Every structure is written in C-alpha cells, then in structure tokens.
Amino acid sequence: MSLVVKATELEVKPWLRQVDLRSVGAMVIGLVNRSSGEAARDGAHQSAGATRAAAVKPVIVGDVDDVSVGTAMKVFVIRMESMATEAGKTVNVGDKNERALVSFNVTVNGTMNPIGIQQVHGIGGCDVSRGNWVHDDSYPLYEASSCPFIEKEFDCVKNGRPDKDYLKYRWQPLGCNLPRFNGIDLLRRLRGKSIMFIGDSLSLNQWQSLTCLLHTAVPTAKYTSVRSGELSTFTFPEYNVKVLFSRNPFLVDIVSTSSGRVLKLDSISLENQKLWTGVDVMIFNTWHWWLHTGRKQAWDLIEEGGKIIGKDMDRLVAYEKALNTWATWVDSQVDPAKTKVFFQGVSPDHSNSSDWGDPKAGSCNGQTEPLPGPSYPHVHPAEKVAEKVLRAMPKPVQLLDVTNLSQLRKDGHPSFYGLGGHRASDCSHWCLAGVPDTWNILLYADLAGS
Structure with missing residues (x-):
C-alpha cells in the first residue's frame, strides 16, 4: 500500500535565492492540495495516532540532482509507504498553498536526510540551526x-x-x-x-x-x-x-x-x-x-x-x-x-x-x-x-x-x-x-x- 505524491514546479521564495540546497540537505518546500489529499492524509494520521509516526515508512524514488535555485524549483516523485493509506492514492503538490502535514526522507549522495515539510529546523524554509x-x-x-x-x-x-x-x-x-x-x-x-x-x-x-x-x-x-x-x-x-x-x-x-x-x-x-x-x-x-x-x-x-x-x-x-x-x-x-x-x-x-x-x-x-x-x-x-x-x-x-x-x-x-x-x-x-x-x-x- 502506498501514497504517491506527484511533485510539480513550485515558486521559489526570495530567501531561497541565497540557499545552497545541497549544503543543507536538499531543503524541499511542499504545498498540498486539500481536496485531493485530505482523505489519504487523514487516514494516515488516524492510524498513526496511538504510536505517533511509527506507521509511516518513507522511501524516496526520485533523485535530487536537478534541484536548483532559480525562478522555480523542480521537485520529484516520492512514495510514502504506509499501513494507513490505500494503494495508488494521489496527492498533487503545489496547487493550493497549504502545508502537507507529513514528513519524508530525501536521498542525497546516498544518505538519507530527514526533511519535514513543517521545516522542523527552519523558519520559512531557511535552516537557522x-x-x-x-x-x-x-x-x-x-x-x-x-x-x-x-x-x-x-x-x-x-x-x-x-x-x-x-x-x-x-x-x-x-x-x-x-x-x-x-x-x-x-x-x-x-x-x-x-x-x-x-x-x-x-x-x-x-x-x-x-x-x-x-x-x-x-x-x-x-x-x-x-x-x-x-x-x-x-x-x-x-x-x-x-x-x-x-x-x-x-x-x-x-x-x-x-x-x-x-x-x-x-x-x-x-x-x-x-x-x-x-x-x-x-x-x-x-x-x-x-x-x-x-x-x-x-x-x-x-x-x-x-x-x-x-x-x-x-x-x-x-x-x-x-x-x-x-x-x-x-x-x-x-x-x-x-x-x-x-x-x-x-x-x-x-x-x-x-x-x-x-x-x-x-x-x-x-x-x-x-x-x-x-x-x-x-x-x-x-x-x-x-x-x-x-x-x-x-x-x-x-x-x-x-x-x-x-x-x-x-x-x-x-x-x-x-x-x-x-x-x-x-x-x-x-x-x-x-x-x-x-x-x-x-x-x-x-x-x-x-
């Protein structure tokens, strides 16, 4: 069972022009469409409620070699493997300017880097830590x-x-x-x-x-x-x-x-x-x-x-x-x-x-x-x-x-x-x-x- 997140081009905020994305672990900004993603998201949260995030096992299926800073930032396809979601549920990223309430991992140079869309280490996406x-x-x-x-x-x-x-x-x-x-x-x-x-x-x-x-x-x-x-x-x-x-x-x-x-x-x-x-x-x-x-x-x-x-x-x-x-x-x-x-x-x-x-x-x-x-x-x-x-x-x-x-x-x-x-x-x-x-x-x- 999986939740497929299809990524689109996202607007780059002004402060991102100063950021070397690779140096901070390929920071990714995600915005989720409530209308298409709400059911999958809510199901995941209900299942994870008792054990917090233990039910979700994120796996990357794209690569970040093309991630760059400019007028737009291309992001990639991620498969979220979870007991809580039904097979093939699709969420379009970037449509409604709303935060996705999930975290995922990004593979950079063979290592797994935890990235939370809530930007646990960030203020508006800038890693201040x-x-x-x-x-x-x-x-x-x-x-x-x-x-x-x-x-x-x-x-x-x-x-x-x-x-x-x-x-x-x-x-x-x-x-x-x-x-x-x-x-x-x-x-x-x-x-x-x-x-x-x-x-x-x-x-x-x-x-x-x-x-x-x-x-x-x-x-x-x-x-x-x-x-x-x-x-x-x-x-x-x-x-x-x-x-x-x-x-x-x-x-x-x-x-x-x-x-x-x-x-x-x-x-x-x-x-x-x-x-x-x-x-x-x-x-x-x-x-x-x-x-x-x-x-x-x-x-x-x-x-x-x-x-x-x-x-x-x-x-x-x-x-x-x-x-x-x-x-x-x-x-x-x-x-x-x-x-x-x-x-x-x-x-x-x-x-x-x-x-x-x-x-x-x-x-x-x-x-x-x-x-x-x-x-x-x-x-x-x-x-x-x-x-x-x-x-x-x-x-x-x-x-x-x-x-x-x-x-x-x-x-x-x-x-x-x-x-x-x-x-x-x-x-x-x-x-x-x-x-x-x-x-x-x-x-x-x-x-x-x-």
Whole structure:
C-alpha cells in the first residue's frame, strides 16, 4: 500500500535565492492540495495516532540532482509507504498553498536526510540551526539596566561580570539572514493578542528577554507586570498585548499524594488545559528538570496509565512519554487557524567542558568567547527526542531551533555573576542581554513571516 505524491514546479521564495540546497540537505518546500489529499492524509494520521509516526515508512524514488535555485524549483516523485493509506492514492503538490502535514526522507549522495515539510529546523524554509556567532558592534539590542523588571540572576553586568564581548555577538545562519528584531512591528502584529511562554526557568529567561526587547522598542509606553502564583503577566495597554509566563517545568502533572509526589506521564490537568486554551501564540519548553536527582528531584513516584510504574526510569524515555502527552493535547485541542504553537527546543548547559572538547576548562566559568560553528561536536539527545515527537504531530508546531546555536555559546551563562555569586556557578541560564535575545529573533522571524 502506498501514497504517491506527484511533485510539480513550485515558486521559489526570495530567501531561497541565497540557499545552497545541497549544503543543507536538499531543503524541499511542499504545498498540498486539500481536496485531493485530505482523505489519504487523514487516514494516515488516524492510524498513526496511538504510536505517533511509527506507521509511516518513507522511501524516496526520485533523485535530487536537478534541484536548483532559480525562478522555480523542480521537485520529484516520492512514495510514502504506509499501513494507513490505500494503494495508488494521489496527492498533487503545489496547487493550493497549504502545508502537507507529513514528513519524508530525501536521498542525497546516498544518505538519507530527514526533511519535514513543517521545516522542523527552519523558519520559512531557511535552516537557522547551523551557522556562526559573528561580532557585531550594533549589539546588544538593549541594556539590561533599562529594564528594571529583569531578574537579578540574569543581569550579569549589574552582578559585576567584567568582560563585555559576550554582549556583542549576533547569530548568522549559513544559508540566509535573520531580520533585525523590530519590537514596534511585533507589538502591532500582536495587537489585541496574547503570547505565552510555558515551561521552566529557561522559559522565564526567554520571557524576560522578550519583555525587555519590547520595552526598549517603546520605552515611553506604559506597562504593567503582575505575578499571581505561577503565572506572570506583562501587559502593554496601548497595544492591548499580553506577554505571559506560566511556570510549568514538566508540562505534565505532578500531584501530591499520601505516598508522595507522583509524576503522571500521561496527564495534563484541566487547570493547565484551561490556562492554555485561547492563547494566540504559545511557546512550550521542558527538559532541565527531568535531569534533577536527589533533593532537587521533583517527584517520588512515576505513574502511567493509572498505575505506579516505579520511583524512577530512563529520563529520556520519561521525557518522550511526557512530550507525546503534550503533543496529543495540541493535536486534539489546538486550532492552527487561531493559535500558533512553538516548542522552544532544548537549551543546553555548559557544566562539563569535555562536551566541547576542552576538558581542562572545567565548565562555563571564565569562558569569554563562543565556539566556532557551524555545528556543535554532538547533537543533544533530548533535542533528538523533541524533534522525533514534533515530526510525528499532525498539527503544525514550529520548533524554535535554539539548541545548536546555544551549544556554541559557552560564554553566555551567568557563571559566578548570577544569583548564587561565587558560591554557586550558573552554567544553565543565560545572561541578559544575551543568547535568549536570539531565540526571540527566531520567534519574531517566524511570526513576521506568517
């Protein structure tokens, strides 16, 4: 049984003229005709629902030697082998300007390269995950001192960090240029809307970055900042824009019982579901708290399917189960026509310098410059899991692909110039101004291009 996708000529977007398609693994933009493809697509999704993408086994039957950049891009025939589709079902690509909600593999020089039409690594088709940090005298985009609401733990300058070069780096992807952040433009685009960061303190890091970027753009505009429990709300009344942060380190539930704190891998509380419903833009994040052990571990027992399965388990396996629970909620509850969903990606720490090939350095302490790009020596294992889950989702979710670019910034952490000072080095969070500003440039680039 197979789903045959017949490719036609597609219009090349302006940014594609700057892209060497072979160097980034033959990036392919696909647009699917709903009228002819809906039945096959929906059938595939229903079958894959329980096991996510496991039912689909993509096989390439064309070649990419003729893929080139010009006024049009020729793509090729792909056969999607799937238990969920009937033989010979045909989808015409390129008719209706609608995204195909499937992923496929492209053979380039004998190797299989995963390409998601949702562009898991891309913003509008540009692969932003590989590049270099370049010195830019126009940076930083703001002074932390101009944003009195920034948490003390992130204001490295105020905390006495002596070096300043870490403030002067701009992320430059290999294949394209990112727009400069335009806070006034973003506020106008978000007028009357809400944007929420949901996750741990790395989401707080990004939320604080965005609020300062926006405040810097409209320094005389009134704002309010209110915290109620685990929800913080930053409002620009003039634009009727709310920028929210909901502290939720696991996305799934932890419940206190007589037996202890129970981590429920397949449960999202009605309270959180209600909080997320109706938000216009959501950026989810989870990873760091899955690593904690000992006194910092947030649970005593783990539950799945209504049964306690133990006190602990492989953390990556648990992480994937929780992400699939979150993905199921997004797939069943989010209307893409009304709500844009992002996953922040995994923010790396730099606690062990052996990870970047310099065991004598120890950690992020004393680091003053980035690593050279375009890629970090290894792919983060949690990022692999996150991408696997995202690729299997029927509903479009955009990955803010911050992992590789952040892995290169061993110099960007507070280290001794955070909350703990010289008593406790912080190689997990990020100085502001700093790396999270680039995460928000990626966010802005996607929202501005939507």
